[in-house]
Amino acid sequence: MRLRLRQFRPRTGPHEHRVVQPLQPLRHTSLRAPKPIGLLLGDHDGLNRLACLFSFAAYSRHTIVHVPLRAGLPPDEGVGELVDLVLAHxxxxxxxxxxxxxxxxxxxxxxxxxxxxxxxxxRDATSWREHSERADFRGELRHATHARTFFLFGSRDVFAETATNFAHAAGRGPHQKCVTKGHSALMAALPTLVQEPGGGHPLEVLICFKPYPPYAHFRQPAR
Structure with missing residues (x-):
């Protein structure tokens, strides 16, 4: 799929960095940081472009992918801090x-x-799923929240797996019965996040499909 981006080459000291952003904002997609449950809420366009952005990040080891989700329209459900998203190997x-x-x-x-x-x-998502069943598996997504930004650090395969989760949510979300009335539909979750020490409720980020209002514009795809 074609992905239109904006590229930056900022410098910090002697180091040059490569940062990319979507050329157009994901207007109807938002992310709430996990405390302990986070919520990524998006329409078909937003979830589909996130699938592409994760796929791009999987094969761009020296690139930072910045998705300024706070630039979109505020969601009408969910609690917690709204944050941007950064992907990096x-x-x-x-x-x-x-x-x-x-x-x-x-x-x-x-x-x-x-x-x-x-x-x-x-193919790489399948490889991640096969390796995730091993006792010595270390392919989780590392994460952090700082400066109103949620950071995900991972490898090629885990970013590929995440891309397939978003593609599933974008493709199957519009077919869920509840969305015709403006309700969100839980479609997937981010792959295993590294958990904080001390136990407690596991950290999760749920991926939900929701058409953007006014909901009269939304028509469920033919089955």
Whole structure:
């Protein structure tokens, strides 16, 4: 699928970084940080583009993907802090505490068009699921919340698995009966997040489909 982005090359000291954002905002998609349950709520367009962004992130080890979800319309359900989303490979070494400095330098970006490979993404997602059953599995998503931003750090395969979860939510969400009345439908969740020590309720981020209002515009796809 074709993905239209904006690319930035900010510098911090001697280091140049590559940061990309969606060229157009995901107007009807929002994210609430997990405390302990987070909620990602989106329409078909938003969930579909997130699937592509995760797929792009899976194969872009030296790129930071920034999705400014707070720029969209405020959701009419859910509780908790609304946050942006940042994706980065764990090998990149991005520190959340350094993000505000980088974010301030995201000016004068240049348009960029990329294409995602759904077949390759599906193969790597399958590989992640097969390895996740092993006792020595260490392929979870690391995460942090800082400066009104939710950070996800992972590898190629776990980002690919997440992309398939979003693609499922985008494809099957419009077929759920409850959404014709403006209700959200739980479709998936982010793959296993690294859990905080000390027990308690596991951290989760639920992925829900919801058409944007006014709901009279929404027509359920033919079965």
């Amino acid at each position: 764990h090998t990149l070494g991005l520190r959340p505490s350094k993000w505000p400095e980088l974010r301030r330098k995201l000016v004068n970006g240049t348009p960029l068009t990329v294409h995602t490979d759904e077949a390759r993404t599906a």
